[in-house]
Amino acid sequence: MKIFDLHTHLFPARMFLAIWEYFETRNWSVHREQVDEVTATLQRHGVQGAVALSYAHKAGVAHSLNTFMAELRARHDWLYPFASVHVEDADFNEEIDRVLGSEHLFGFKFQPLVQRFDINDRRLDPLYEQCQERQFPVLIHIGSGPVANRFVGPDHFRRLMDRFPALRVCVPHMGVPECSDFLVMLDDYPEMFLDTTMVNTHCELFDTAWRGDVEALKRHSKRICFGSDWPNVPYPYQEAVDSVLRFGFEEADLEDIYWNNARRFVGLADLA
Template identity: 35%
Template sequence: MTVDTVAYLADFRTRYALPAIVDVHTHFMPDQVMRKVWAYFDAAGPLTGRPWPITYRDDEQVRLKTLRDFGVRAFTSLVYPHKPGMGEWLNSWTAEFAARTPDCLHTATFYPEPDAPRYVRAAIDAGARVFKVHIQVGAFSPLDPLLDPVWAILAEAGTPVLIHCGSGPAPGEFTGPGPISELLHRFPTLRLIIAHMGTPEYSEFLDLAEQYPQLFLDTTMVWTDFSEGGAPYPPAERDRLIRFGDRILFGSDFPNIPYPYAEAVNALERLDLGTEWIRNVCHNNAVALFDL
């Protein structure tokens, strides 16, 4: 797809009578962390497994302007620690970023460590509206006993947790629907957002959505040519995509995507699931979930 992304998205919003797009899966990080992430993608590390050119490798303010030019009204600053002692530092940065970026949903994170309940509670008290967990990068089990009080805090608060737990693009020791099924069994009121629709275990995560009405899924990278080449979405799940149209949220992975932003949106259009479905996924569902 070769188009002017700004023009395409302006036309898209007009055609669907959308006041804006809400993108629940975007990454803003401390500069030194973002550059390390980009270096990992450049090296096609084991968690990516394939060439992954970064399309929007720009300074922070340029990236913010780019999103706004795309018509994105609200977005996240997804961060994720990969070792102890990192989560609270990242939360300090995201709190400062949210304070100077009103259209960013105040984002936080955590790692299985004894201090996690304290700094998770502090983040919620400071206004965090969504948490990010990355099972692959963190290389930890969501069932780690150190996280039990954290999940209890989040379940009680009702704060959504966007969790990368599917086994794509490369499986990890703790990825897949099994641990998440057990986690929800223990904490059935947790509001989880399954990143990437659970790639590649799409059907299994939809099965969990059948059981848990507070489970959401985000569309990040799914149905794009890049994703379909390695983890095609099963056509047989089309009916359930329609049925769960009020619990699917648009996500892009901006800026760390190997194609123009327009492709993420056009991939949804190509599904041909109707105007209401598009409006809900790209705007209404997130507005309701986050009370925007």
């Protein structure tokens, strides 16, 4: 099975170290793999395409982070780096234009849990307008797991989608823990996707079992994508791959989940 991993993380070396230290103080073991090791691990597992995510944890770092991400693409043409911005950036609007004009950046990633901004902050509207217009994808960690803050939860997301109903957007981790709320929204928003990242994995830290409406899941099998969260996960890569098999998808849909859907999300193939 060919694999396109919609959810991997790559950061500059020092940022990676800081993130790993943060995780490890919370008993969350990770794979301390820098860029070259991550790409080797992915390729060893048959990954032929992967979205690389990062996020600006504070104002003032997005531009250098996005430059780093764009350079990854120059070295690895099977990686699809996403950019990030922060609403408090002094060069916020210029950075949006730079990202949208870049040949090496393929989407935006928002992480309101860490970035601590409201996804409905009106300063973001020009970004959403342009993304919606061009079908430029946005991945937003907006489920309130593993921890909640006032910026995450399905209500924020529903408000956003009411304003930009054709936005091409992916909610990672199936929207954990509000999986059912996000699954039903797929009926309303034709360009909305979910990724399976960390769900149904055998993980000591917490219960990751998906308990949702399997019929609804199967109905939306063209908009659910495999993701791994590599290298920031406490289990082997193969465990992420195997987790997809525990949802109850039809055998015939697995090629979509592992490969086709993520390529549609990124814009490499048309939506069926």
